[in-house]
Amino acid sequence: MRADKTSAGLSVLAACTADVRHWYMQNGLQLNPDKSEALIVRTAHQLRAATSTVSSVTVADVSLPISNEMKVLGVILDRHLTFENYVSAVARSCNYHIQAIRHIRHLLSTQLAQTLACSLILSMLNYCNTVLHGIARGNIQKLQRIQNSAARIVLQAPRRSHTKPLLRQLHWLPVHHRITY
Numbered sequence: 001m002r003a004d005k006t007s008a009g010l011s012v013l014a015a016c017t018a019d020v021r022h023w024y025m026q027n028g029l030q031l032n033p034d035k036s037e038a039l040i041v042r043t044a045h046q047l048r049a050a051t052s053t054v055s056s057v058t059v060a061d062v063s064l065p066i067s068n069e070m071k072v073l074g075v076i077l078d079r080h081l082t083f084e085n086y087v088s089a090v091a092r093s094c095n096y097h098i099q100a101i102r103h104i105r106h107l108l109s110t111q112l113a114q115t116l117a118c119s120l121i122l123s124m125l126n127y128c129n130t131v132l133h134g135i136a137r138g139n140i141q142k143l144q145r146i147q148n149s150a151a152r153i154v155l156q157a158p159r160r161s162h163t164k165p166l167l168r169q170l171h172w173l174p175v176h177h178r179i180t181y
Contacts, residue, residue, distance in 0.1 A: 014058040021060035031060050038064040041081060075128045083132055087139040094121045094146045102153050110154065114170060117150045122172070129179045144175045 021031055038057040056063045069078040069085060076086040097120040105113055125143055132139070148163040155166050167174060173181060 010057055014061075017058075017060040031062075036062070036064055037067045037070045039067050039070045039077060039079065041077070041079060073128065075131055082139075083135050084139060087132075087135070087142055090124050091142055091146055094124050094150075097121050097124075098146070098149050098153060101150075105153055105156065110156075113154045117154050121146065121150045125175060126178060129175075132179050140176050140179070147172065147175055 024031055036059065038059065040057075056065050058064070069076055071077075076083070076089060078085060101108075101113065101116055101120070108116070125147060132143075147167070151157070151163055151166040151170055151172065152159060152161060154170060157166055
């Protein structure tokens with residue numbers, strides 16, 4: 001919707017979702033407003049204009065407060081689509097698993113360590129990574145440091161070793177190539 005016609009756009013949204021709710025009720029289905037959130041995604045200029053006038057959105061006859069972020073299928077969306085909170089959450093989770101693998105690495109074969117790293121760490125880096133296309137370079141680097149750390153642990157390389165040959169040996173694409181691919 002246009003920033004200067006926010007109220008008209010929200011009225012159309014309310015009418016459409018009320019019709020959807022009515023159809024649901026006719027067909028024995030029900031929406032759960034307690035589990036619903038609203039998020040307005042706009043440019044910084046549009047957000048300044050919208051937040052001064054809009055404090056809630058009516059969806060299916062229920063008034064929902066505007067959230068700063070929401071989680072959809074495990075991906076944290078924010079108002080500016082920076083994905084910083086999502087990248088931080090992925091980094092936290094991956095670092096936990098990296099530490100767990102590091103503690104037991106001496107008991108594992110290289111193949112088993114690689115399988116664990118792929119299952120626990122790379123799967124998180126790959127999950128919904130297409131939404132990360134075009135994000136800030138700093139966020140990509142944060143994810144790349146995780147992959148580098150996992151490669152060092154799998155191949156039992158020193159902490160300061162260069163990771164490009166390690167990634168090549170493991171046949172792992174760097175994070176920015178994974179996102180593009």
